[in-house]
Amino acid sequence: MTHHATKTLQELGYRLTPQRTLVWDVLRASDGHMSAEEVCAQVQSSFPHINISTVYRTLELLVELHLVRETQLGPTRRFFEVEEEVPHHHLVCERCGSVAHVHDEDLGSLHLTLAKGQGFAAKQLTIFGICDTCAAEGDRGTAPAGEVGPAADAAGDAAGA
Amino acid sequence: MTHHATKTLQELGYRLTPQRTLVWDVLRASDGHMSAEEVCAQVQSSFPHINISTVYRTLELLVELHLVRETQLGPTRRFFEVEEEVPHHHLVCERCGSVAHVHDEDLGSLHLTLAKGQGFAAKQLTIFGICDTCAAEGDRGTAPAGEVGPAADAAGDAAGA
DNA sequence: ATGGCTATTGCAATAAATTCGCATCAACAT
DNA sequence: ATGTTGATGCGAATTTATTGCAATAGCCAT
Secondary structure, eight states: OTTTHHHHHHTTTTOOOOHHHHHHHHHHHSSSSSHHHHHHHHTTOOOEEEHHHHHHHHHHHHHHSEEEEEEEEOOOOOEEEEEOOSSSEEEEEETTTTEEEEEEEGGGGGGHHOOOOOOEEEEEEEEEEEHHHHHHSSSSOOSSSSSSSSSSSOOOOTTTT | SSSSHHHHHHHOOOOHHHHHHHHHHHHHHHEEEEEEEEHHHHHHTTOOOOOHHHHHHHHHHHHHTTSSEEOOOOTOOOEEEEOOOSEEEEETTTTTTOOEEEEEETTTHHHHHHHHHOOEEEEEEEEEEEEEEHHHSSSSSSSSSSSSOOOSSSSSOOTTT
């Protein structure tokens, strides 16, 4: 009961279970975004009995109630975070995977541009690119673009994940 | 052999197999983004023997060679599209799932803002929101926000997928 | 055109993430 | 305290993606 969330749940007729409370608490305590598995692991430290499927169901519910939002940080995994008052967006580094935030207000006229140009109401942006740290490291890391090719001569597997 | 792609492959020492050619052709013929499964199904119509794992491996290769790029349209599935000369970004409607394009140049000063503010070099944006069509339809569709709740009174399952 | 070297492929097994059915359990109103 | 019924745990089923390996087939040299 760290928040009005519990009240919200009850007011809407949902039962207030320890599982739900804990999932919420864990997400609130977290600084950033968590996968369902991470949430589950965290919750289990104080409530060992919780099951991953319950976590999924709870997350789904919280998203439905706009207490939590699902971020879009890439394929093959879902991430969740507490829905905050000041909207923000995500900068995902394609090289190191780090995730930074940008405040919505720092987007300039983007909303207006999209609204005018395409009639699109932007809610959440995910911006993929290269963070300053990785850029500083030069073009090492995840196989830049230069000399790729089959294991013809001496080019190892320069194209990992 | 619809493009320089085949030449690129051979020049780099990769073998030119029908599977690779067909995956490339299918992607080129497609208007938008395709999942690996969709590509596979398409290719199979003219080359029934191709296997999904080959499709994955081919897509990975084409991405590596910057002939194809992986788009980031949401979790739980990967999508691919031919890498085009003029960069564009994606507007994904959270309600109907439609995907529209925005030209990079229409983003205004966003690149500059991100570069200055966070030292971040943006490459690909995915913008989630509501498209004009859905907005016009009012707040029906994917359970807006108003009256959600357990199956208490007469509220059906207004919150499907 | 032929043959050999080895990159590629197909297939099946595997892995990871998420969902579903159902019997049991426990919130909450009475 | 008790009943009603929504919520949970568990295992099985799905979906999506990856990997090992033997068989196949490009491509170069002949």
